[in-house]
Amino acid sequence: MRNRTAQNLLLFIAAVLWLHQHYPLKTANAQGTWNVLLDNAGIASMHTAVTHYGNVIFLDRTNIGPSQINLTNGVCRDNAIDLTLTHDCSAHSVLFTPGPNTVRPLFIFTDTWCSSGQFGPDGTLVQTGGDNDGLMKVRRFTPCPSDQSCDWVEESDNSLQDGRWYASNQLLPDGRQIVVGGRSVFTLEFIPASGSQKVVLPFLNQTDDAQNDNYYPFVHLLPDGNLYIFANRDSIVYNYQTNTVVKTFPTIPGEPRNYPSAGSSVMLPLQADAENVYGANVEVLVCGGAQPNCFLYPAPFPPASQTCGRISVTGTDAPAWNMEEMPFRRAMGDMVFVASGDVLIVNGAENGCQGWGNAINPTLSPVMYVPGASEGSRFITEAPSTIPRVYHSTANLLPDGRVLIAGSNTHQFYTFTGDFPTELRVEAFSPSYLDSSNDGERPSIVSAPTTIVYGQAFTVQVQVTSAAAEFGVSLVSSPFTTHSFSQGLRFLRLRLVGQVLISGGDSSTSSYSVNVTAPPNSNVAPPAYYMLFVDNQGIPSAAASWVQITNS
Numbered sequence: 001m002r003n004r005t006a007q008n009l010l011l012f013i014a015a016v017l018w019l020h021q022h023y024p025l026k027t028a029n030a031q032g033t034w035n036v037l038l039d040n041a042g043i044a045s046m047h048t049a050v051t052h053y054g055n056v057i058f059l060d061r062t063n064i065g066p067s068q069i070n071l072t073n074g075v076c077r078d079n080a081i082d083l084t085l086t087h088d089c090s091a092h093s094v095l096f097t098p099g100p101n102t103v104r105p106l107f108i109f110t111d112t113w114c115s116s117g118q119f120g121p122d123g124t125l126v127q128t129g130g131d132n133d134g135l136m137k138v139r140r141f142t143p144c145p146s147d148q149s150c151d152w153v154e155e156s157d158n159s160l161q162d163g164r165w166y167a168s169n170q171l172l173p174d175g176r177q178i179v180v181g182g183r184s185v186f187t188l189e190f191i192p193a194s195g196s197q198k199v200v201l202p203f204l205n206q207t208d209d210a211q212n213d214n215y216y217p218f219v220h221l222l223p224d225g226n227l228y229i230f231a232n233r234d235s236i237v238y239n240y241q242t243n244t245v246v247k248t249f250p251t252i253p254g255e256p257r258n259y260p261s262a263g264s265s266v267m268l269p270l271q272a273d274a275e276n277v278y279g280a281n282v283e284v285l286v287c288g289g290a291q292p293n294c295f296l297y298p299a300p301f302p303p304a305s306q307t308c309g310r311i312s313v314t315g316t317d318a319p320a321w322n323m324e325e326m327p328f329r330r331a332m333g334d335m336v337f338v339a340s341g342d343v344l345i346v347n348g349a350e351n352g353c354q355g356w357g358n359a360i361n362p363t364l365s366p367v368m369y370v371p372g373a374s375e376g377s378r379f380i381t382e383a384p385s386t387i388p389r390v391y392h393s394t395a396n397l398l399p400d401g402r403v404l405i406a407g408s409n410t411h412q413f414y415t416f417t418g419d420f421p422t423e424l425r426v427e428a429f430s431p432s433y434l435d436s437s438n439d440g441e442r443p444s445i446v447s448a449p450t451t452i453v454y455g456q457a458f459t460v461q462v463q464v465t466s467a468a469a470e471f472g473v474s475l476v477s478s479p480f481t482t483h484s485f486s487q488g489l490r491f492l493r494l495r496l497v498g499q500v501l502i503s504g505g506d507s508s509t510s511s512y513s514v515n516v517t518a519p520p521n522s523n524v525a526p527p528a529y530y531m532l533f534v535d536n537q538g539i540p541s542a543a544a545s546w547v548q549i550t551n552s
């Protein structure tokens with residue numbers, strides 16, 4: 001009897017410990033929960049992109065020595081000009097499938113180190129540049145369901161017109177993508193080029209400095225079709241069709257913000273008005289960064305930036321940076337929209353800047369930035385992870401509303417000792433909207449169209465168990481995320497036409513038709529696959545529906 005009780009007590013303690021480890025308790029004020037999805041993804045992903053099948057492309061680089069996952073079927077990579085391994089049987093890209101949390105090795109031939117990319121209108125990832133033999137390459141990945149064998153296809157020619165190492169891409173309204181800048185390259189170009197020549201953009205030279213704080217410029221497509229481009233501490237509105245600078249903004253106070261200083265940026269959610277017009281007041285947010293010349297003189301790792309700057313880029317008034325202080329200093333942070341349209345600021349370190357061994361004091365607590373809250377109460381400190389994510393780490397919104405966190409390798413090779421080992425674990429951060437306490441309000445999408453046409457109304461069927469129902473519908477693009485910037489990220493709140501109760505309406509399950517209008521044109525939403533989330537009183541569905549926007 002005594003033995004049985006003792007045994008039960010031990011079982012109980014073991015269960016509590018297991019639960020605590022797998023479902024960490026929330027501390028009083030810290031929201032959200034963390035879960036490790038996979039202990040060993042085989043590679044440390046420094047470039048990450050979610051396909052419209054919901055699986056995720058992880059991409060490292062080829063010249064980093066063997067990874068921790070081998071290619072299958074005896075395939076090896078024999079590349080005579082690889083800088084590290086000319087015969088390599090390990091994979092440097094994998095396809096990760098959330099849910100089963102499995103990976104499938106992919107084959108990449110040329111070096112993708114610090115490359116750029118963007119999904120095209122048909123959902124194919126167009127991926128550009130890198131180092132060494134990859135500097136002028138274009139590669140494509142056409143997604144497929146996880147059990148199929150899609151893989152990278154690399155163009156055999158050097159298709160780019162300039163070498164692109166640390167460039168940023170943005171999908172354009174006509175379905176091409178623009179590739180902006182790169183290491184000591186003050187030009188931009190288009191893919192496909194279709195005969196167009198590269199274009200010199202003097203702004204990229206003007207924002208260069210001793211440690212090149214103009215790498216990975218922050219590029220946002222504005223709803224009027226122009227581009228907002230931020231590099232170092234300066235920014236412009238640029239008309240790529242006429243090659244003219246339309247507007248110049250004041251210099252942001254504080255530190256440099258781009259690589260290697262490594263702040264991050266988003267264009268805040270675009271909201272349709274009653275006439276389905278977007279862009280009355282478009283605002284850009286830039287957060288974090290590092291002290292000037294941190295990269296040149298790393299020791300003793302100066303404190304990172306603690307500020308965000310927010311600026312209206314469309315207003316007619318003289319634009320000015322509105323500065324806010326974050327709860328934590330952060331360099332190498334990632335900024336990513338969650339399904340509610342708030343901005344998760346995650347990963348990075350409190351001291352130092354990007355590069356190998358250039359940072360200490362990892363910022364383990366993410367911060368949620370609530371754009372619509374009043375100034376002074378826009379930052380919410382979230383529950384901390386236990387895993388440092390510093391140089392070469394990523395964050396991407398999944399269609400289930402979680403944020404996928406991968407990578408961190410502050411070394412030339414895969415290194416599993418020391419302060420910041422190569423990080424192969426994949427985590428998910430669940431924002432508090434996923435808490436079960438919100439299940440009553442949470443809508444589920446019963447049906448939604450798979451394609452929508454610019455400016456046309458469409459209907460989403462939803463179910464909800466709460467008596468109160470006040471729906472919103474949003475579209476979120478799937479970016480190419482690397483080096484603290486999510487290239488091509490945008491969040492749109494659609495114009496609501498109306499909601500009609502189909503059945504229920506009391507405290508049982510109710511069905512509604514929610515009618516909305518698609519974005520009016522491809523400046524507002526370039527043609528691509530988007531995640532469609534429905535929210536009820538701010539609580540988003542826990543599963544998005546992928547929708548492709550087309551011209552007809």
Ligand SMILES: *[C@@H]1O[C@H](CO)[C@@H](O)[C@H](O)[C@H]1NC(C)=O
Pocket residue numbers: 067068069070089
């Ligand atoms: C990959 O293959 C090599 C050669 O067969 C082997 O030594 C290594 O252990 C393998 N690595 C993994 C992670 O399986």
Ligand SMILES: *[C@@H]1O[C@H](CO)[C@@H](O)[C@H](O)[C@H]1NC(C)=O
Pocket residue numbers: 186205206
């Ligand atoms: C960049 O600007 C500097 C300083 O104005 C100038 O000397 C240099 O020629 C420019 N470089 C290019 C490639 O335009």
Ligand SMILES: *[C@@H]1O[C@H](CO)[C@@H](O)[C@H](O)[C@H]1NC(C)=O
Pocket residue numbers: 458459497498499500513514515
């Ligand atoms: C919504 O659209 C459906 C058909 O798609 C239509 O029957 C219904 O009247 C519309 N409701 C509103 C409020 O627009």
